Amino acid sequence: MRQKKKPSSEQHEKFLKGIRKKxxxxxxxxVLLLVFLLGLWELCAFFNLIDTYITSSPSxxxxxxxxxxxxxxxxxxxxxxxxxxxxxxxxxMLIGTGAAILLWSFDTLWKVLEPYIVVLNxxxxxxxxxxxIIWCGTGTKSIVVMAILICVIITLLNxxxxxxxxxxxxxxxxxxxGANKFQILVxxxxxxxLPSFISxxxxxxxxxxxxxxxxxxxxxxxxxxxxxxxxxTVLNLDMVMASTVVLCFLAAAMYACVALLEKLVxxxx
Amino acid sequence: xxxxxxxxxxxxxYHSLQGETPAISDLSFSVREGEFVSVIGPSGCGKTTLLSLxxxxxxxxxxxxxxxxxxxxKPSASISYMLQRDQLFPWRSIYKNxxxxxxxxxxxxxxxxxxxxxxxxxxxxxEFRNARPRQLSGGMRQRAALIRTLALDPRILLLDExxxxxDYQTRLSVCxxxxxxxxxxxxxxxxxxxxxxxxxxxxxxxxxxxxxxxxLKNIYETGLKDFGPPLKRRxxxxxxxxxxxxxxEIRDDETKEKAKL
Numbered sequence: 001m002r003q004k005k006k007p008s009s010e011q012h013e014k015f016l017k018g019i020r021k022k023x024x025x026x027x028x029x030x031v032l033l034l035v036f037l038l039g040l041w042e043l044c045a046f047f048n049l050i051d052t053y054i055t056s057s058p059s060x061x062x063x064x065x066x067x068x069x070x071x072x073x074x075x076x077x078x079x080x081x082x083x084x085x086x087x088x089x090x091x092x093m094l095i096g097t098g099a100a101i102l103l104w105s106f107d108t109l110w111k112v113l114e115p116y117i118v119v120l121n122x123x124x125x126x127x128x129x130x131x132x133i134i135w136c137g138t139g140t141k142s143i144v145v146m147a148i149l150i151c152v153i154i155t156l157l158n159x160x161x162x163x164x165x166x167x168x169x170x171x172x173x174x175x176x177x178g179a180n181k182f183q184i185l186v187x188x189x190x191x192x193x194l195p196s197f198i199s200x201x202x203x204x205x206x207x208x209x210x211x212x213x214x215x216x217x218x219x220x221x222x223x224x225x226x227x228x229x230x231x232x233t234v235l236n237l238d239m240v241m242a243s244t245v246v247l248c249f250l251a252a253a254m255y256a257c258v259a260l261l262e263k264l265v266x267x268x269x
Numbered sequence: 270x271x272x273x274x275x276x277x278x279x280x281x282x283y284h285s286l287q288g289e290t291p292a293i294s295d296l297s298f299s300v301r302e303g304e305f306v307s308v309i310g311p312s313g314c315g316k317t318t319l320l321s322l323x324x325x326x327x328x329x330x331x332x333x334x335x336x337x338x339x340x341x342x343k344p345s346a347s348i349s350y351m352l353q354r355d356q357l358f359p360w361r362s363i364y365k366n367x368x369x370x371x372x373x374x375x376x377x378x379x380x381x382x383x384x385x386x387x388x389x390x391x392x393x394x395x396e397f398r399n400a401r402p403r404q405l406s407g408g409m410r411q412r413a414a415l416i417r418t419l420a421l422d423p424r425i426l427l428l429d430e431x432x433x434x435x436d437y438q439t440r441l442s443v444c445x446x447x448x449x450x451x452x453x454x455x456x457x458x459x460x461x462x463x464x465x466x467x468x469x470x471x472x473x474x475x476x477x478x479x480x481x482x483x484x485l486k487n488i489y490e491t492g493l494k495d496f497g498p499p500l501k502r503r504x505x506x507x508x509x510x511x512x513x514x515x516x517x518e519i520r521d522d523e524t525k526e527k528a529k530l
Binding site for chain 1: 372
């Protein structure tokens, strides 16, 4: 039962205050750390202790972002990359979970495919780059396929493990009520695997970005990965750094969305 | 009283790569309607297997199991299972948990729902119908699990050590609760347990099984039916006598098993 709210004692107030104090301290230190590092970088650059041609500097990155917005249409590039990532992310979740449901339903199919899936999982997907380009062309399609390849196997394996770890006794209970396999899946296995689904989502937020940027290195004419790789080729480190900073923000925003979703799901049970 | 369940020379063998293990051997008995039967025996003797056989989740290797005059072949609506721990689904409310069986069978009719409402009200869970299982105490959760079992209006309840996960105090009061509910709903019950006191205090008859392969060694009538709730029955003078008898019987069996090894 939930505890009723009691008027708290002085001691309890003190306890709560201590916790709040610590939280504030941690937040302050986090911000200070960032300010300190950026400041150090900027100062080193200002006094010519480091070569800004190679290391860039915060102020130059900031200026370059402005320049990229004006002259390179940064938002279009960021939008393209974001779209590719989201596509890869959702498609791989869909395909991976779908395949996991199939393999859970047909045990023999899993037994047959297991060694192939394990090999595919350990294969570095970047090695398939040339094959993907030849098969899917040098457009967006190849990039999304790369992102899917990176995410899908890990999604499949994680979801299958989650499905399998469903309590045997609960399955027995449903079977004794006369449930068929589909009902066991829908009423028990899928809802019980929701927390695992969320943690796979979290892993894939990172993985989908890896796949997309890798894909853009390989083939693209647009996107943040393209800006980074182009900047690297012409030794424009400001451009590389500025694009990376934008990438950081996008990835963090996507992670925050998944974290929010997790919070909503947690409230469920 | 009418016979509701009968085992006729039932055998069951488990198959694994290591070979064939006989789990149940030549088991014959019958259960009367409205009776509370406990099955007790040394650990690992196949008590749970017995329930799987009754519920039709597992076919017997040979022999005949007859329920209400018909042979058991698949899970039947007249049997409901209550398992170790409550096994309530944490993401469903209490109400959604107890109506799970109706959902599975696609019979969420006004009739059945009204019956569930009755049960929840009668056994003090109506105010908690929208709560999640984790918000309830162990005893209340067990009561919810029992109502889920009763929701399909079964003729026989199978109870597989349903109290083993509870602490001792809760266990005693839940025993009283469950016994009272089963009696007032006039259900037949088969309880599997390894707790001799629990078996004596709850049942009309006790089947003692031998070690594996399980066969029926003895049947005891407790004769405590009209002596009040289970907790009270523990005070009856015949309680310790019966306890001693059954205890010796099971212990001798286990000692023989060890001597053999």
